[in-house]
Amino acid sequence: MADLPPPVQGPTAKEKKYDRQLRLWGATGQAALENSHILLLNAGPGVVGLETLKNLVLPGIGQFTIQDSALVSEADLGVNFFLEEEHLGGFRAEHTCNLLKELNPDVQGGFITEPIETFLNTPESLKPYTLIIATAPIRPEHLAKLSAHANTSLVPLFYTHSVGFYSHFSIHLPPKFPIVDTHPDVETTSDLRLVKPWPELVQFAMEKTNGIDTMDHEDHGHIPYLCLILYYLEEWKKEHDGQVPQNFQEKTAFRTLISKAARTDAPEGGEENFEEAVGAVLKSLNPPEASSSVLSIFQTEECQNLSTDSPTFWVIANAIGRFYTKYGVLPLPGTVPDMKARSGEYVQLQNVYKNKARKDVAEVLDNVRSLESQLQRKKPVEEKDVEAFCKNAAHIKLVHGRPFHIVQQGNPIKWGNQAKTAVEALTSVYPESLIPLYFAFLAWDDFVAKHSKDSLAGAPKLPGETDPETDGYEVVGIALKIMDDLIKEAGAVVEDTDYSDLKTKVRQYAEELVRAGGAELHNISALAGGLVSQEVIKVITEQYVPVDNTAVFDGVKSKSSIIRV
Amino acid sequence: MAEVLESSQPIGSMDSRAKWKYLDNILTRTGPFTDEDFPCGEGAIESLSRAKVLVIGAGGLGCEILKNLALSGFQDIHVIDMDTIDVSNLNRQFLFRHADVGKYKADVAAKFVEKRVKGVKITPYCGKIQDKDEEYYMQFSLIVCGLDSIEARRWINATLVSMFDDTDSDSLKPLIDGGTEGFKGQARVILPTITSCIECQLDMHAPRAAVPLCTLATIPRQPQHCIEWAHIIAWEEERKDITLDTDDSEHITWLFQKALKRAQEFNIAGVTYSMTQGVVKNIIPAIASTNAIIAASSCNEAFKIATGGSNPFLGTPGADNYMMYTGDDSIYTYTFEHEKKPDCPVCGNLARPLKVDQRFTLEEFLDGLAERPESQLKKPSIRTEGKSLYYQSPPSLEEQTRPNLFKKLNELVEEGEEVVITDPAIPGQFKYKLRFS
Numbered sequence A: 001m002a003d004l005p006p007p008v009q010g011p012t013a014k015e016k017k018y019d020r021q022l023r024l025w026g027a028t029g030q031a032a033l034e035n036s037h038i039l040l041l042n043a044g045p046g047v048v049g050l051e052t053l054k055n056l057v058l059p060g061i062g063q064f065t066i067q068d069s070a071l072v073s074e075a076d077l078g079v080n081f082f083l084e085e086e087h088l089g090g091f092r093a094e095h096t097c098n099l100l101k102e103l104n105p106d107v108q109g110g111f112i113t114e115p116i117e118t119f120l121n122t123p124e125s126l127k128p129y130t131l132i133i134a135t136a137p138i139r140p141e142h143l144a145k146l147s148a149h150a151n152t153s154l155v156p157l158f159y160t161h162s163v164g165f166y167s168h169f170s171i172h173l174p175p176k177f178p179i180v181d182t183h184p185d186v187e188t189t190s191d192l193r194l195v196k197p198w199p200e201l202v203q204f205a206m207e208k209t210n211g212i213d214t215m216d217h218e219d220h221g222h223i224p225y226l227c228l229i230l231y232y233l234e235e236w237k238k239e240h241d242g243q244v245p246q247n248f249q250e251k252t253a254f255r256t257l258i259s260k261a262a263r264t265d266a267p268e269g270g271e272e273n274f275e276e277a278v279g280a281v282l283k284s285l286n287p288p289e290a291s292s293s294v295l296s297i298f299q300t301e302e303c304q305n306l307s308t309d310s311p312t313f314w315v316i317a318n319a320i321g322r323f324y325t326k327y328g329v330l331p332l333p334g335t336v337p338d339m340k341a342r343s344g345e346y347v348q349l350q351n352v353y354k355n356k357a358r359k360d361v362a363e364v365l366d367n368v369r370s371l372e373s374q375l376q377r378k379k380p381v382e383e384k385d386v387e388a389f390c391k392n393a394a395h396i397k398l399v400h401g402r403p404f405h406i407v408q409q410g411n412p413i414k415w416g417n418q419a420k421t422a423v424e425a426l427t428s429v430y431p432e433s434l435i436p437l438y439f440a441f442l443a444w445d446d447f448v449a450k451h452s453k454d455s456l457a458g459a460p461k462l463p464g465e466t467d468p469e470t471d472g473y474e475v476v477g478i479a480l481k482i483m484d485d486l487i488k489e490a491g492a493v494v495e496d497t498d499y500s501d502l503k504t505k506v507r508q509y510a511e512e513l514v515r516a517g518g519a520e521l522h523n524i525s526a527l528a529g530g531l532v533s534q535e536v537i538k539v540i541t542e543q544y545v546p547v548d549n550t551a552v553f554d555g556v557k558s559k560s561s562i563i564r565v
Numbered sequence B: 001m002a003e004v005l006e007s008s009q010p011i012g013s014m015d016s017r018a019k020w021k022y023l024d025n026i027l028t029r030t031g032p033f034t035d036e037d038f039p040c041g042e043g044a045i046e047s048l049s050r051a052k053v054l055v056i057g058a059g060g061l062g063c064e065i066l067k068n069l070a071l072s073g074f075q076d077i078h079v080i081d082m083d084t085i086d087v088s089n090l091n092r093q094f095l096f097r098h099a100d101v102g103k104y105k106a107d108v109a110a111k112f113v114e115k116r117v118k119g120v121k122i123t124p125y126c127g128k129i130q131d132k133d134e135e136y137y138m139q140f141s142l143i144v145c146g147l148d149s150i151e152a153r154r155w156i157n158a159t160l161v162s163m164f165d166d167t168d169s170d171s172l173k174p175l176i177d178g179g180t181e182g183f184k185g186q187a188r189v190i191l192p193t194i195t196s197c198i199e200c201q202l203d204m205h206a207p208r209a210a211v212p213l214c215t216l217a218t219i220p221r222q223p224q225h226c227i228e229w230a231h232i233i234a235w236e237e238e239r240k241d242i243t244l245d246t247d248d249s250e251h252i253t254w255l256f257q258k259a260l261k262r263a264q265e266f267n268i269a270g271v272t273y274s275m276t277q278g279v280v281k282n283i284i285p286a287i288a289s290t291n292a293i294i295a296a297s298s299c300n301e302a303f304k305i306a307t308g309g310s311n312p313f314l315g316t317p318g319a320d321n322y323m324m325y326t327g328d329d330s331i332y333t334y335t336f337e338h339e340k341k342p343d344c345p346v347c348g349n350l351a352r353p354l355k356v357d358q359r360f361t362l363e364e365f366l367d368g369l370a371e372r373p374e375s376q377l378k379k380p381s382i383r384t385e386g387k388s389l390y391y392q393s394p395p396s397l398e399e400q401t402r403p404n405l406f407k408k409l410n411e412l413v414e415e416g417e418e419v420v421i422t423d424p425a426i427p428g429q430f431k432y433k434l435r436f437s
């Protein structure tokens, strides 16, 4: 063992416990989770909210608090996993909180048994929380209060239903919610700059292909495929006025050119590096232009008009925007896929990419520093943030968070600039949208608002609790009106046959929703809790791409839809 | 499928069901999609509480599945798992605590859910699914799988297909299978011999391409290549007498240091302890959220089946049977019908055409079967109708057939000839028709 490097520090206890998730969101994502404090406003049978929390306590959020004024009933025991017989008659908030806390000793949990009315009326009662989850049924005025809080404090708000075989959730994010680490698919993200190579790369490729026709088989079969493509691109350009292959036809012809250049008399038969080059032609000859969504981020008001206290994201975005204006390309990500090559040559090639990427980062960092001094910013942007941004610059996302629909007695739902898209989704055959199910959920909320029991603290009456037929008739009526209002707002015309199909769909969804009588099915709540917790994790870690902004799940067909509202 | 048995004692007397108030709204009412044969009311309640269900796996999915089934009104649940609890399970396998590390998963999980949900009976078996015979599997009305091994799935699938007897409807055991990886997963329902089976769908779960041995041995380029070299080559050379235990941190540390040193020799950056562990143990990232989604979707289908059609379920012949889920970029599900393959080696009866290079030796051909997405057989034995080409066991037959390994395929079989391949990991036999290319 004498020739081995010194012994290593193995993983810490925390790294061991969280190993399977750290492989996804890393230490920075984990730290963000650990700094969060999540409030659950629990209602109804109360399962979906707790299943959500379960999936957040396990990976180690910092804190959670459950507000729930309900007492534990017998019915809770048949649907809720975080209650036991001995808790009957006690506060549901207290007992569910205690059993959830058992899941992870690193997580702090608290509970509030005060009714939601008085809780929300207490000034600053929402202040401690970094993210809020509200579950249906909830009075529209309470939901509106939460939405107002989300608007002013920029705290993300989630609202979710789980009723019978169906579930829904909506997310209200801050109006500008940027994400750098979107975790794009590795396959689709390699940006190799083969049609816009820089001098060092060209030189490297020329060195490695020098005397290509007279090389021995061993050398010829180990030329990295990137060099092959660059070499044959030069050959191609000689015949095509200095242009690289432009369209599919030319790219195919170029591919044939490489394919024909492979030796067939090599000892192994074909040549793997040529095969790799042929396989990569179609995806690597696109000009490395930034996507329109990335360009629009550079055009955003926040990016154009920086201030002393602009968030780091915008400062870096501005600096990269300048870089793009100057060079017409984004900073190079700098990663190279694996390919047939000798170890040493591959490492050299990697270094050609890495060095260029470092140079680009340095230039962006210079831009950042000069912006900082212009703006007289106190805390300098960290270099590692600039690096991470440059590496993923082509895939950054800006989510435009906004309030979701809240039913208001006597007023139709407003779709605004989403009305047209919603009607398009409604009438689209493939993919089939579950937007009629969303109407049914809105109608369900409207029914609840209308039939609230008299006393303020009384539980609302849920559709189908005692009389599914009468309530079903009413909910179907409301849901159909919501659809009609949407079609009217969009100024759209829906053909008669389509319209009658849609009416049937809306009716069926509403009736199935009412059949449940406000009941949660544990499976559907567990599923919805999985979806909501996943979105909460994305929002807190600012990684991956969250739902924009509403999702419904149909447990009869086992299908989901995303709806922008 | 399980029929509703004549009841000898009243199970569903209404006042004892206060606990099931929510569930009963669904069981005692019909909806717009309910099957017309749905035994609304007492019948559905009884059908559900008498269904005996087997859960395979008590890990990330299994914990969720046991909880979900218990809170869906199933009362007689069995669970099989051979594993013991590791500290890295605790970020999602919520039925286990730190003090349980080292104990059998099936035992701890069963006890926990029994204690939490009163009235449910959960019978654990801590061992392999292969320990059990057809008679054992025959007692269940359906089987829900939450496994991380393709091999175990293929084994139970082939077993259930071979158990089906078309004169006995009780021998049809619906198989519901869930799987996850990071933010992705799938849930599928299989009616053995009737709808597309795990083997029909095998090519949708292709194994990762192995790195060629010569790359590991002579031209490593990636940190993973150095780790694989330490794992496959260095260990064999230097520590042959010690069985590699990937859960032993001394072993992982040894591999890590070997890999690191090799990486330094080749100027390759990026070898870490965590990466070493990931490569050697083939670690798949796993989180509670995705497990919750996939397990719940599987149990939702189990519930719809066991209630006799409280709503339509996936897997009805001619309907969707597969839900694919992706959650990293927004949320996307794709639910579709995967069609049964008439040449499926397990549930079909036609030999599947297989393109092969006739210049390959039998050995090369057999090695290739491990990596082909549609076969993935690791220890194949092969024969034609008339002769034994190669047998892995018994030793005498292996020795006798070994010389064939070095013969070219076209010396052993005719173009278009049918061969039968067996593999100890999967019951039954695979029929292929060899096509030369």
Ligand SMILES: [Zn+2]
Pocket (backbone or CB within 6 Å): B196, B197, B198, B199, B200, B201, B340, B341, B344, B345, B346, B347, B348
């Ligand atoms: Zn099959």
